[in-house]
Amino acid sequence: MGPTTGFVVFLLITLACLGAVILTGRAARRAAHLSCVAAAVACLGVTIYFAEQLGGLYDLEAAGWITPTHLILAKVTVVAYLIPVVTGLRTIRDEAGKGLHCKAAHLVIALTVLTAISGTAMVLMATPLGAS
Numbered sequence: 025m026g027p028t029t030g031f032v033v034f035l036l037i038t039l040a041c042l043g044a045v046i047l048t049g050r051a052a053r054r055a056a057h058l059s060c061v062a063a064a065v066a067c068l069g070v071t072i073y074f075a076e077q078l079g080g081l082y083d084l085e086a087a088g089w090i091t092p093t094h095l096i097l098a099k100v101t102v103v104a105y106l107i108p109v110v111t112g113l114r115t116i117r118d119e120a121g122k123g124l125h126c127k128a129a130h131l132v133i134a135l136t137v138l139t140a141i142s143g144t145a146m147v148l149m150a151t152p153l154g155a156s
């Protein structure tokens with residue numbers, strides 16, 4: 025699978041997994057929720073792999089300010105995934121943590137959407153390498 029197809033396919037699968045994470049979390053289906061979290065994190069890893077391959081096909085610096093903005097946002101988003109993981113594990117032990125977990129979940133979903141939008145803008149604004 026080429027970098028462009030791989031990136032688009034795994035980004036869509038990751039977003040679908042995140043949708044399933046939210047639905048199973050809201051329905052309190054804990055086992056399914058954890059399986060969907062594991063699938064989303066695995067697919068996110070594959071999406072990042074293809075994103076790096078895709079980046080190698082473009083002069084990303086030519087895209088200007090959007091490139092450092094996207095790269096910072098992407099790193100912040102990956103680290104932010106630790107927050108719902110930690111609050112989720114706490115919620116298993118103590119239901120009182122559910123509100124905080126819910127807020128953390130909304131935060132990482134918003135960050136994921138922003139990262140996807142800024143990454144798409146970066147590729148669109150970059151110059152393909154080898155273009156004359």
Ligand code: HEM
Pocket residue numbers: 042045046048049050051052053054057058061108109110111112113115116122125126128129130132133
């Ligand atoms: C290891 C990671 C995680 C664990 C252990 C975990 C655990 C839990 C638990 C125990 C609940 C409460 C279910 C109940 O009411 O019985 C819950 C709800 C929920 N989780 Fe997670 N979760 C994890 C990761 C995530 C992630 C990464 C997201 C989204 C990005 C997420 C989104 C949600 C949502 C939206 C709810 C429903 C909150 C509500 O409306 O009450 N979870 N989770």
